[in-house]
Amino acid sequence: MFTFQNITKKFGTRTVANQINLSVANGEILTILGASGSGKSTLLHLAAGLLQPDAGDVWLNQERITNRQPEKREIAMMFQDFALLPHLNVWENVALGLRLRGEKKAVARTAALRILVEMGLQHASERTITQLSGGEQQRVALARALVVSPKLLLLDEPFSSLDTALRQHLQHEISQWIQQKNIPAILVSHDPAEAALMSQRIALLENGNIIQCDTPNQLFAQPVSAQAARLLGCLNVRDDVYIPQQAIQFHHEKGSECEILRCFKQPFAWRVEWMQPSFGELVAWVNDDVAQRLGKTARVWIDLSKVIYFK
């Protein structure tokens, strides 16, 4: 279990982490989702010990590690650019963390080769990094992070440079690893789809504040504010109202309060006009799968009991 307890960090007069309280359970991936500059990387650096908080404490497995040096924290970090060393071959890159901890070369090599087998990369162990594909490099970076048996894994947008197929494969692989190793993991992302796919919970960060932290389903169904809904990439958000996809129906459900809508195809999406006068210009965008089931002139309904109104 990893915990940020009331963590505050300022750069000059600017607060980039404001009284952050967060816990991540063993086997859980928590995603910190936020816009550029919201303070995501700062939180990872505070967890890794690369930055010191101005106030608050960091805990790992009931131990207070606030003042512990990064190399003594038993935390592994995986970066966007993999940060592999080109002058070392694959197994040497993987063994690096163990070597830095003072492990003998032969012991570190054995451990590195063992994890490369687990990653399906044994055939590439003697290759140089430049002889690997982007996906293979990513797996080497993962192997290097995991070979030291970390007690916490920090992932700083590690998939952003990969193509879709590879990204999905590695997202799945990493999720499985976290569960298998039963360690907590924190993923930093600005991609809501990735956050929803990979994590059990998502913390929404805005200007150094966590504005909401919950399961993806709960967040998409009930964002606390228009900002939260926008961070989640939700469609149909206005400052005062949000229509979740599940509120948009084709069939009138007996007993639910509904409004009739018109739906028509736009160049790139389906647009549904809400006819309720009090909502003025509000339009609802529907998913492709919903749109495919609608004819051009089909009527859809909004279940008003599922609509979220912001104060």
Ligand SMILES: Nc1ncnc2c1ncn2[C@@H]1O[C@H](COP(=O)(O)OP(=O)(O)OP(=O)(O)O)[C@@H](O)[C@H]1O
């Ligand atoms: N060492 C530093 N000194 C001063 N300001 C910093 C420092 N590191 C980060 N900042 C500022 O703190 C804010 C948060 O930065 P951070 O890198 O944590 O954001 P982020 O959410 O990870 O952004 P991105 O998605 O663009 O990487 C930014 O305004 C940044 O300019």
